[in-house]
Amino acid sequence: IEGSPALTNPVIRQIATKHQKTPSQVIVQWLVSLGVSAIPASTNPKHQQVNIEALGFELTDNQIQQIQTLDGVMPGIARDGKGHEGSSEQIKTTFKNLLSSNVNVYWIDQNAHYQFQSEIGASESIEIGTYKGHTFVAQGEDGEIIGRYIIPPNAAQNGKHTVEISSRHGRTVTDEL
Structure with a gap:
């Protein structure tokens, strides 16, 4: 190993x-x-x-x-090393869990399969390297989908982007300056 x-x-x-x-x-x-x-x-x-x-x-x-x-791939990266929209510019995306419970974050690959990325503790954040056009979902401990998040085409002129996970909806916030 x-x-x-x-x-x-x-x-x-x-x-x-x-x-x-x-x-x-x-x-x-x-x-x-x-x-x-x-x-x-x-x-x-x-x-x-x-x-x-x-x-x-x-x-x-x-x-x-x-x-x-x-399945042999790193989280957020397709087998060809690019986003499924063909973008090769990696975006460092911070996922902030604003809830009082843990959530699981999944990347939806080009075959519409959920690929587990990380569990995020209550009020914690993680950073995932991803690409413009990638879609993520956050799932609560009860198995319910909390929100769906798409990394927008205009994300991150400086390579950083933030997604806030709160209540039962998806919200992508402005890029960090």
């Missing part, structure tokens, strides 16, 4: 933080949860201990699904 882009994937890193584990431990546990016989090997005693500790926790069904939906 050493050097794998999965180790820096924000979804996997977030799950690792929640369990107080490393991203590699999360990946090993995910494989085990799928019934794969994961056999991590190392001659380094520290790595051996990390590998053993990978079996000392369980992922939730939701976390397993979040990892599964990554």
Whole structure:
């Protein structure tokens, strides 16, 4: 797993933080949860201990699904590395959760599939690299869609954009100066 882009994937890193584990431990546990016989090997005693500790926790069904939906792509980026409108200019978009409960943010890919991006805690923010024309939805803990957010064509002359998640509607606010 050493050097794998999965180790820096924000979804996997977030799950690792929640369990107080490393991203590699999360990946090993995910494989085990799928019934794969994961056999991590190392001659380094520290790595051996990390590998053993990978079996000392369980992922939730939701976390397993979040990892599964990554399907080998980084959040917010299509397989060709561009937005699905063909834009190659990446926009750093801050998603601000103004609610008093957690939300899950999904990117809707060119095939209309929801791709999990991140869980955002109450009154917290995250930053996602995305592209003009990309569409996101925020989903509440109850599974209801809170809002739909489209990164507008005129987004971010300086490469930054902000989306506020509040109540049961979608709202994209002005770009940061």
